[in-house]
Amino acid sequence: MPTWRLLDSPPMTAAENMALDETLVELKGQGKTPNTIHFLQFSPRAVLVGFHQSIAEEVRLQYCLDSGIEINRRITGGGAIFFDESQLGWEVICDKAFFGIPIPNSRLFKLLCEPVVIALRLLGIESSFRPRNDIEVNGRKISGTGGTESEDAFLFQGTMLTDFDVDTMLRCLRIPVEKLKAKEIDSIKERVTCLKWELGDVPELEEIKHAIRAGFERHLGIRLEPGGLTRDEERVFKEKVRWFQSEQWIDMVRTPRQCHEVVQAAYKNDEGLVRFTFVVDLQRKRVKDVYITGDFLSFPTRALYDMEACLRGARMEREELHQIIRGFFEEGRIQIPGMSCDDFLKPVDQAFQKISISKYGIPLEYCNLISVTNDSFEGVLKRRPSVLLLPYCSKDLSCNLRYKKGCKACGECSIGAAWTLGKMKKMKVICIVSFEDLIKELERMKARGVSAFIGCCCQPFFTKHVDDFEKAGIPGILLDIDNTTCYELDQAKEAYAGKFANQTHVNLDLLNMVLSAEVA
Numbered sequence: 001m002p003t004w005r006l007l008d009s010p011p012m013t014a015a016e017n018m019a020l021d022e023t024l025v026e027l028k029g030q031g032k033t034p035n036t037i038h039f040l041q042f043s044p045r046a047v048l049v050g051f052h053q054s055i056a057e058e059v060r061l062q063y064c065l066d067s068g069i070e071i072n073r074r075i076t077g078g079g080a081i082f083f084d085e086s087q088l089g090w091e092v093i094c095d096k097a098f099f100g101i102p103i104p105n106s107r108l109f110k111l112l113c114e115p116v117v118i119a120l121r122l123l124g125i126e127s128s129f130r131p132r133n134d135i136e137v138n139g140r141k142i143s144g145t146g147g148t149e150s151e152d153a154f155l156f157q158g159t160m161l162t163d164f165d166v167d168t169m170l171r172c173l174r175i176p177v178e179k180l181k182a183k184e185i186d187s188i189k190e191r192v193t194c195l196k197w198e199l200g201d202v203p204e205l206e207e208i209k210h211a212i213r214a215g216f217e218r219h220l221g222i223r224l225e226p227g228g229l230t231r232d233e234e235r236v237f238k239e240k241v242r243w244f245q246s247e248q249w250i251d252m253v254r255t256p257r258q259c260h261e262v263v264q265a266a267y268k269n270d271e272g273l274v275r276f277t278f279v280v281d282l283q284r285k286r287v288k289d290v291y292i293t294g295d296f297l298s299f300p301t302r303a304l305y306d307m308e309a310c311l312r313g314a315r316m317e318r319e320e321l322h323q324i325i326r327g328f329f330e331e332g333r334i335q336i337p338g339m340s341c342d343d344f345l346k347p348v349d350q351a352f353q354k355i356s357i358s359k360y361g362i363p364l365e366y367c368n369l370i371s372v373t374n375d376s377f378e379g380v381l382k383r384r385p386s387v388l389l390l391p392y393c394s395k396d397l398s399c400n401l402r403y404k405k406g407c408k409a410c411g412e413c414s415i416g417a418a419w420t421l422g423k424m425k426k427m428k429v430i431c432i433v434s435f436e437d438l439i440k441e442l443e444r445m446k447a448r449g450v451s452a453f454i455g456c457c458c459q460p461f462f463t464k465h466v467d468d469f470e471k472a473g474i475p476g477i478l479l480d481i482d483n484t485t486c487y488e489l490d491q492a493k494e495a496y497a498g499k500f501a502n503q504t505h506v507n508l509d510l511l512n513m514v515l516s517a518e519v520a
Contacts, residue, residue: 004035004094006213006224011043011085014072018048018249019240021155022075023233024093029151032232035094037216037224039209042083046070047172050078050146052293052304054253063171073250076146076157077297078133082169083159088205090116090212091157096149103335104147104154104299109133112156116143118215123208125198132271132338133297140193148301160212161194162202253293261288264368265350266463271338272296273463276347278316280355282364285316292344296336303334318352346466353377360517366510371462375475380452381519383475387445388422389455390415392433393504394481405431414506418456421508425515427454435465442472450474454514456481456506479510 009020017040027033045067049058051074058080064071069082083089092112101108113129120127120135120142130136135143135158145158196202213224229237243249261282266275272295279289290311298304310324322345328334329341350371357367357377372380395402396413407429409416415431422429432438432455445453452475459480462469469476482505 002035002098002222004037004222004224005033005227007036007038007227007229008209009038009040011041013044014042014046014048014070014083015244016237016241017042017089018072018075019244020237021091021157022150022244023237023240024091025075025148025150025153025155027230027232027236028093028095028153028155029149031152033093033230034227035098035222036092037213038091038093039212040089040091041085041087042070042089043085044068044070045082045084045168046072047080047082048072048074049080049253050074050076050295051148051301052077052253052296052298053080054291054293055251056254057293058174060172060174067168067171069168069172071250072244073252074146075301076148076155077295077301078144078146079295080173081144081159082165082172084165084168086162086202088160088162088208088212089157090160091155092216093153093155096152096154099154104149104297105337106131106133108154109145109147109156109337112147113143113145113158115215115219116158116160116212118219119208119211122211122214123195123199123203125195137193137198141191142193142195142198146297147299148297149299160208161192162208163196164192164194253291261364262368263351263354263364265347265354266294266459267343267346267350267466268463269339269343272336274339274344274347276351278351280316282316282355282358287311287314287316287321296339299335299337303328307334316355318349321348360519362513362517366513369459369480369507369510370514371459371466371478371480373466373469373476373478374473375452377477378519380454380475380477381517383452385452385454385477386427387450387453388418388425388427388429389438389441389453389457390418390422390429390431390506391457391481391504392431393502394418394456394506395431395503397503403433405433405437407431413503414508417508418506418511421511421515439468439472442469442474446472446474452476454479454511456511458504477514479507479514481505482507 024036047059047064047069049055055071059071096102099108099111109132110129113135116135117127125137127135127137127142133145134141142161143158147154147156217224261280262277263280264277266273274294274296277291278287281288290308292304292308307328314320325344326341353372353376354367354370357370358364392403395415401407407415407419409419419429430441454477456479462478
């Protein structure tokens, strides 16, 4: 039976934990240290963004600074998380050869999650692996995981949610908590759970560690012996801490937010989201800079940055960018579990669509708020869109037609003004009251021979349902709406059912620009 090291670190700062992670996987990759199961904790509390994420997009910086919550970046991919002193992290650092799986995939993720499923069972909780890399209890996430690699070694890590401070988590991450109500905070609990919620109390930390240790020993067929850092690990760890404390590391993914030459597009499949942010020189048709971000995992870790480097300075031409990206996937230079090359090409194509819109006199910052389906922007306009779709969530909360398809155009909300604009253009105006209603209306439009439509919805909705719009087969232009949306409030389920209880606003300036755009 193979013997592995059980490394139980004391609570450390975010920078120290990140430095130790890189030390462990780097030296293991060089064959200098033993296979290891590692327990880690954080003190003080910390927000950790994924390797490919932008802090500006994911974290409420001022709140964290005011609250003494550290901000750092993981060496693994995935989404942003809040890690307080009560949470327990667990990690597997081992030779790739041990599992016989050289490229990370869903089979490896399941194999490495099963020991924690066993541990939870020992604690009295039935759980299961949820692709792509989570552990759930009755559909609710109790442990999120991620991984990276270095030469011949994997590092696979997860968190054990012991107790869950919902309020602090919401305020740390970019979720608009100022408009959250008690029932909206409760909706967060529909997505996650923790030991306390499942058991009524939090077991002693040593009991949790003992269960996880037993789970790994049983499932992997190993024996764990407690041990400390080797001399090499201590030396390298001390050398790395300063780098992981630096601004260059913590804020190394910087997405420009206020630049008129920025175009951004995203695509989401069932496994994750990828977002491209291009800084472009439109006159010279060059990519000045590019940022690829999202909640996915990439192997090797640096592959995404290598791809960005190849894209920088390239001609802003669809085929050239496609060729660069396709080359990374076809040559095996990047592996992203659950996502394919096509998932990366789709947002690139969307970015080109947005750029093409600017020739109609619409500023690029507004073009970023426009999405197109089943044709180009120009193609949709040439079809003379005859239908305007508006979202019920932009109606006044007190309106007796809030959850109905009609509108009196009384002027009390942006829907009335948008309704009037549509009527002035002799369009059929329809208010959509649920996701099912949208699909039915698209089907009716297709049956009636509607050539094209213009609609208003939030970009996260379009990003998630871009394939549904394509399947409907009707060319359309979708315009982003303002204010806090159901996605930002984690209310998508309510919105789909026509029960979203917050008010958004149609972007009337943008709608007027598009309705006024003319094609030759």
